Amino acid sequence: MMTSKNPVSNIAPETVLDFLHHTLPFNELDDQALRELARHCIIDFIPKGVVIFRQGETQIEHLYLIQKGGVKLYLEDDHGQITLSDFRGESEYFGALPIMQNTRANLNVATVEDTFCFLFPKTAFLKLLESSPKISHYFLRSLSEKLVNTAYAELRRHRISPRSESALYLFSTQVGTAIKGQLQTIAAEASVRQAAAKMSEKMVGSLLVTNPTGKIIGIVTDKDLRTKVVAAGLDYQTQITTIMASPVQTIPAHAVCFDAMLRMVRQRIHHLAVEKQGEIVGMVTSRDIMLLQGTSPFYLFREIVAERTLKGLHSLAHKVQRVVRSLIEEGAKADNITKMITVLNDRILERLLTLLIEELGPPPLPFCWLMLGSEGRSEQIFKADQDNALIYAEAEDQAKMTSAAKYFENLSVKAVDNLVQCGYPLCRGEIMASNPKWRKSTFEWQKTFDAWISKPKPQDGPRSTIFFDFRPGYGDFSLADQLRQHLIKSIPNHGLFLYLLAKNALEAQPPLSFFRNFIVEKNGEHRNSLNIKANGLLPIVDFARLFALKNGIRQSNTLSRLQVLHERGQIKTELYDETVKAYEFLMQLRLVHQLHQTEEGRQPDNYINPSNISDLEKQTLKESFAVVSRLQHQIKLEFRLSEH
Amino acid sequence: MLRKLLGHLGLAPPAHPTFAENWRYFKELSLNKPLADYEFIVFDTELTGLERHDEIVSIGAVRIRNLQIMVGDTFYVKVKPQKKLPKKTTLIHRITPQEIENAPPLSTVLPKFIAYCGKSLLVGHYIGLDIAYLNQAYRHHYGAPVSNFCLDTMRMAQTYTEMQWQLHLDHLQTEASASYSLAALNTRYKLPEFTHHNAYEDALQTAYLFIFLVKKMKPKGVISLRDFLKIGQTWRIFF
Numbered sequence: 041m042m043t044s045k046n047p048v049s050n051i052a053p054e055t056v057l058d059f060l061h062h063t064l065p066f067n068e069l070d071d072q073a074l075r076e077l078a079r080h081c082i083i084d085f086i087p088k089g090v091v092i093f094r095q096g097e098t099q100i101e102h103l104y105l106i107q108k109g110g111v112k113l114y115l116e117d118d119h120g121q122i123t124l125s126d127f128r129g130e131s132e133y134f135g136a137l138p139i140m141q142n143t144r145a146n147l148n149v150a151t152v153e154d155t156f157c158f159l160f161p162k163t164a165f166l167k168l169l170e171s172s173p174k175i176s177h178y179f180l181r182s183l184s185e186k187l188v189n190t191a192y193a194e195l196r197r198h199r200i201s202p203r204s205e206s207a208l209y210l211f212s213t214q215v216g217t218a219i220k221g222q223l224q225t226i227a228a229e230a231s232v233r234q235a236a237a238k239m240s241e242k243m244v245g246s247l248l249v250t251n252p253t254g255k256i257i258g259i260v261t262d263k264d265l266r267t268k269v270v271a272a273g274l275d276y277q278t279q280i281t282t283i284m285a286s287p288v289q290t291i292p293a294h295a296v297c298f299d300a301m302l303r304m305v306r307q308r309i310h311h312l313a314v315e316k317q318g319e320i321v322g323m324v325t326s327r328d329i330m331l332l333q334g335t336s337p338f339y340l341f342r343e344i345v346a347e348r349t350l351k352g353l354h355s356l357a358h359k360v361q362r363v364v365r366s367l368i369e370e371g372a373k374a375d376n377i378t379k380m381i382t383v384l385n386d387r388i389l390e391r392l393l394t395l396l397i398e399e400l401g402p403p404p405l406p407f408c409w410l411m412l413g414s415e416g417r418s419e420q421i422f423k424a425d426q427d428n429a430l431i432y433a434e435a436e437d438q439a440k441m442t443s444a445a446k447y448f449e450n451l452s453v454k455a456v457d458n459l460v461q462c463g464y465p466l467c468r469g470e471i472m473a474s475n476p477k478w479r480k481s482t483f484e485w486q487k488t489f490d491a492w493i494s495k496p497k498p499q500d501g502p503r504s505t506i507f508f509d510f511r512p513g514y515g516d517f518s519l520a521d522q523l524r525q526h527l528i529k530s531i532p533n534h535g536l537f538l539y540l541l542a543k544n545a546l547e548a549q550p551p552l553s554f555f556r557n558f559i560v561e562k563n564g565e566h567r568n569s570l571n572i573k574a575n576g577l578l579p580i581v582d583f584a585r586l587f588a589l590k591n592g593i594r595q596s597n598t599l600s601r602l603q604v605l606h607e608r609g610q611i612k613t614e615l616y617d618e619t620v621k622a623y624e625f626l627m628q629l630r631l632v633h634q635l636h637q638t639e640e641g642r643q644p645d646n647y648i649n650p651s652n653i654s655d656l657e658k659q660t661l662k663e664s665f666a667v668v669s670r671l672q673h674q675i676k677l678e679f680r681l682s683e684h
Numbered sequence: 685m686l687r688k689l690l691g692h693l694g695l696a697p698p699a700h701p702t703f704a705e706n707w708r709y710f711k712e713l714s715l716n717k718p719l720a721d722y723e724f725i726v727f728d729t730e731l732t733g734l735e736r737h738d739e740i741v742s743i744g745a746v747r748i749r750n751l752q753i754m755v756g757d758t759f760y761v762k763v764k765p766q767k768k769l770p771k772k773t774t775l776i777h778r779i780t781p782q783e784i785e786n787a788p789p790l791s792t793v794l795p796k797f798i799a800y801c802g803k804s805l806l807v808g809h810y811i812g813l814d815i816a817y818l819n820q821a822y823r824h825h826y827g828a829p830v831s832n833f834c835l836d837t838m839r840m841a842q843t844y845t846e847m848q849w850q851l852h853l854d855h856l857q858t859e860a861s862a863s864y865s866l867a868a869l870n871t872r873y874k875l876p877e878f879t880h881h882n883a884y885e886d887a888l889q890t891a892y893l894f895i896f897l898v899k900k901m902k903p904k905g906v907i908s909l910r911d912f913l914k915i916g917q918t919w920r921i922f923f
Binding site: 054055078079080082083085086087107108158 | 751873891
């Protein structure tokens with residue numbers, strides 16, 4: 041029996057294994073790799089208040105994974121000034137960056153609680169990075185965040201205050217597109233002095249060395265000049281080939297920038313030659329890649345705000361979508377992503393209307409651009425049809441009203457047209473500010489809403505609901521607020537309107553059978569699929585809208601509406617918690633589904649085939665639909681609507 | 685004859701060469717170095733019961749070097765007892781009769797355990813009990829008890845608690861009657877939680893407790909091996 045022969049190597053350190061099984065990114069490893077890693081593990085206890093790493097001093101020998109307790113990471117400058125950088129707690133690690141960069145501790149690390157850590161020796165960790173791409177991606181991603189932060193620290197002196205940033209575009213941008221400028225070469229027989237002259241003339245940090253036949257045989261960088269020539273006291277007439285690095289490290293043009301960074305970090309180099317069909321077409325440097333990361337949401341935000349032309353705005357608007365993927369990669373939830381997209385879209389609208397007003401001259405009367413439907417609820421991720429309207433203030437003077445109407449027509453038509461160019465398609469139902477029906481004065485708008493509320497017709501149900509989700513987008517927000525105030529006052533007194541809204545909210549049933557099986561589409565294009573928007577998300581949106589309007593709640597976002605309802609005790613905590621979970625899950629599922637579709641160049645839809653999702657997702661989806669049933673039951677009770 | 689008896693009690697060098705070497709080593713070992721300079725084996729045994737005739741059914745152990753637990757350098761064996769396994773203990777230790785049916789007898793396990801321990805100090809929770817059964821077996825097979833120094837984490841925990849009293853004069857908070865079981869201490873000191881229950885996991889949990897106590901007692905002036913032997917070595921003599 042094995043155990044009796046060699047007991048030592050056969051013990052599974054279950055405690056460690058269990059922990060790793062539940063810890064990112066180690067849970068990605070297969071069982072054997074985990075066991076191998078666990079075998080090298082050392083458990084250490086560090087009492088509260090002990091400094092484990094000293095910045096610039098400690099040679100890091102282990103990756104530390106916190107089993108229990110916590111540490112703080114902080115920087116100390118030359119004057120002894122301490123800047124707190126981060127806290128790390130259970131299941132989080134420290135020490136990875138200095139190991140990968142082969143440097144001493146980059147920060148001070150001290151325990152803030154009694155702490156137990158799993159220590160993995162440097163060699164075991166490096167071996168793991170080599171053998172497991174998933175692990176190295178994970179660590180390098182967090183590493184790249186830190187690199188960016190370092191880059192920002194340098195920028196701080198010039199203009200901006202740094203923010204925590206992440207490696208957003210690294211995964212979607214190909215190396216080929218990151219090339220800046222022409223490829224610069226120098227002949228092999230040239231001297232060091234000539235190389236230095238050419239570098240400063242062309243303002244580049246590296247030159248490729250070519251032999252007489254034009255073949256690239258090596259690379260020389262400004263660092264080589266510093267370390268191998270100047271610092272070493274070498275004669276400037278030395279032939280360039282003696283200091284060049286050979287062969288040149290290359291990367292295919294179609295590789296993503298993340299891979300380029302991975303190579304640079306691993307090989308501790310700053311330049312890579314970009315290869316396309318066997319030919320070197322340019323160079324990328326670590327600096328180029330860091331600059332590229334500048335197009336993260338924060339940067340995009342700044343660019344939008346600073347954009348001076350409509351044309352520039354159109355192209356920036358198309359970048360918004362690219363943020364989604366990166367955010368998902370970073371582990372953001374649908375709710376966070378919609379918030380980010382909403383902020384960016386709002387900025388684009390603001391900028392767009394500002395530029396148009398600069399062009400058309402100041403508006404004759406105060407106005408407000410209204411966003412309706414999913415945009416009004418701040419729930420849009422992928423660009424959907426435009427739903428917007430315009431409201432403007434009243435004037436005594438009839439002539440002024442007429443000229444204002446003309447001005448706003450002009451503004452709206454141009455705005456809608458520009459939004460199309462930004463990638464937001466026209467609304468098929470013509471619910472847009474460019475349509476004179478949806479461009480009115482405050483009084484006209486009140487009249488329109490009053491008509492919907494006091495003389496509701498069953499047929500204007502679904503169409504009018506999107507108006508009730510309006511949100512001010514640009515201009516004088518008080519006009520929108522007054523309108524909302526008007527609704528808050530009048531709606532609760534109109535039982536029939538609410539009754540019809542309630543009936544309307546029950547129209548789409550969750551696709552679950554009596555036995556809690558999915559009911560899928562039987563035929564057509566979406567055979568065997570479920571529409572998670574119509575039968576899952578929208579009933580929740582309808583529920584939140586119905587109860588928000590009934591209770592005079594001004595919010596338009598579904599989660600905010602639910603939150604206020606819960607705070608006011610109008611929905612029980614348990615139902616609230618489950619509804620939020622169901623809603624977030626459905627949003628997430630839809631988001632991932634639509635992302636796949638857009639990346640495959642297809643038009644995003646809402647149809648999920650249950651056989652394409654995992655068992656856990658299926659289970660959660662069923663539970664989410666069950667929550668929808670409970671919400672609809674609640675509506676039936678509240679409005680005395682019998683089963684139909 | 686007297687010599688044999690003294691050897692049996694550990695008072696004279698035993699006849700067995702390995703045991704004799706260990707005996708001499710510990711007789712001359714310097715006690716004044718800080719604890720981090722010594723190597724420890726934290727171990728736990730599981731028994732068929734608590735009577736004198738009861739037997740060891742498993743041994744679990746982990747090595748501590750530089751006051752860190754070496755997860756990859758551990759020891760765990762199940763042992764086939766000479767008598768049948770009673771039902772009662774099976775429930776506690778989750779060792780079924782089938783599991784130990786193919787396990788080696790103690791006579792083949794002991795040399796491996798002795799080699800694994802080498803010249804390390806031994807640590808256990810309520811170690812007197814484990815040592816009593818181990819010595820019984822050692823005497824039977826080698827004619828001598830273990831010479832390695834032993835530290836008892838339960839005694840250490842009690843001393844640590846007393847130190848807290850002296851510090852805070854807070855007798856009420858830490859009741860004198862408080863439990864010193866491994867599980868209770870684990871909760872009291874907020875150590876990582878353990879769910880498993882076998883000799884190896886118990887040894888590992890004891891190791892956590894050990895390094896916790898050693899490092900927590902250091903600022904209170906308990907530093908050298910001599911200091912720790914003063915508090916940790918006294919254990920109840922069983923038989």
